[in-house]
Amino acid sequence: MAPVFAARIVAWQQSHGRSELPWQNTQDPYRVWLSEVMLQQTQVTTVLGYFARFLDRFPTVLDLAAGTEDEVFALWSGLGYYSRARNMHRCAQEVVARFGGEFPRTAAELQTLPGIGRSTAAAIAAFCFGERVAILDGNVKRVLTRVLGFDGDLSSTAQERALWNEATELLPPATQRKAIARYTQGQMDLGATVCLPRKPSCIICPVNDLCTARQEGAPEKYPVKTRKLRRSAHSLWMLQARDASGRVWLEKRPSRGIWAGLYCLPIFETRESLLEVLEPDDREIARDDAAFLHVLTHKDLHLHPVSVVCQGERSLGEAGGWFDGDQWPALGLPAPVRKLLANGG
Numbered sequence: 604m605a606p607v608f609a610a611r612i613v614a615w616q617q618s619h620g621r622s623e624l625p626w627q628n629t630q631d632p633y634r635v636w637l638s639e640v641m642l643q644q645t646q647v648t649t650v651l652g653y654f655a656r657f658l659d660r661f662p663t664v665l666d667l668a669a670g671t672e673d674e675v676f677a678l679w680s681g682l683g684y685y686s687r688a689r690n691m692h693r694c695a696q697e698v699v700a701r702f703g704g705e706f707p708r709t710a711a712e713l714q715t716l717p718g719i720g721r722s723t724a725a726a727i728a729a730f731c732f733g734e735r736v737a738i739l740d741g742n743v744k745r746v747l748t749r750v751l752g753f754d755g756d757l758s759s760t761a762q763e764r765a766l767w768n769e770a771t772e773l774l775p776p777a778t779q780r781k782a783i784a785r786y787t788q789g790q791m792d793l794g795a796t797v798c799l800p801r802k803p804s805c806i807i808c809p810v811n812d813l814c815t816a817r818q819e820g821a822p823e824k825y826p827v828k829t830r831k832l833r834r835s836a837h838s839l840w841m842l843q844a845r846d847a848s849g850r851v852w853l854e855k856r857p858s859r860g861i862w863a864g865l866y867c868l869p870i871f872e873t874r875e876s877l878l879e880v881l882e883p884d885d886r887e888i889a890r891d892d893a894a895f896l897h898v899l900t901h902k903d904l905h906l907h908p909v910s911v912v913c914q915g916e917r918s919l920g921e922a923g924g925w926f927d928g929d930q931w932p933a934l935g936l937p938a939p940v941r942k943l944l945a946n947g948g
């Protein structure tokens with residue numbers, strides 16, 4: 604099946620695949636890498652604006668390496684999964700320090716860089732350097748498990764390794780090296796536009812006659828992954844303190860935990876612990892604003908803003924400072940904090 608599958612994917616991508624995205628039709632590893640990192644757990648429509656803004660501020664890997672972490676976080680604000688931004692900045696610095704500003708040309712070397720896993724490394728190597736290597740992102744896992752009828756539990760490392768082996772077997776032959784980029788893109792496109800998680804469009808799929816899941820009549824049972832993270836809920840109180848001139852107090856979060864490394868309104872586990880950092884006069888005028896829900900991947904955050912205009916100039920903690928309306932927009936802020944401040948709440 605391998606030669607037929609690869610040929611069908613390549614032909615379909617050429618006639619029906621996506622070709623208009625700004626990170627396509629390029630062999631620039633910086634742009635491909637940037638897009639791959641941004642697209643992890645994030646939809647294309649969301650990434651488009653961020654991708655353009657990043658390139659405007661950091662047009663090359665040298666520019667990104669020279670930027671500050673705060674600048675990177677500020678541009679990333681709202682994309683979530685902030686460890687991606689932190690690793691991306693570290694990766695750029697290592698590309699400069701270890702490879703003279705040129706991305707390594709093999710998937711094996713690319714994987715030695717921060718934040719670049721096996722699939723991302725393979726995508727960069729295939730798109731930019733024509734390396735014959737398999738990718739296995741979420742869309743491709745769905746396509747391959749359905750076509751192959753691969754029912755191994757991908758929660759298991761051994762089963763995921765087995766699927767990697769299957770993916771490698773399906774690659775275009777080594778004699779067709781020029782086809783690898785289109786084949787790689789074709790699998791991504793097929794998973795994103797046809798072989799959908801729910802109600803896949805099997806009738807227009809270029810490999811529907813090869814697909815085990817379609818023959819079984821149950822494509823949605825693939826891929827199999829039984830271990831799922833449980834959702835949890837957490838309530839937090841956020842202090843929105845301003846001084847007489849309207850500046851807001853923000854502090855930098857620790858390097859671990861929620862919103863690590865970002866600037867944020869001070870966060871507390873209880874309203875009582877929030878009030879303890881205020882002077883007695885300020886406690887009397889503290890106002891509870893409307894609570895709201897902020898949804899993370901595996902956690903619901905119930906956020907309770909408490910506003911106060913502090914009477915007098917003073918510090919609210921060692922890790923923070925007062926920022927006016929011209930300063931805080933340039934900081935890396937969690938999305939709900941940025942929204943609160945933008946709304947003047």
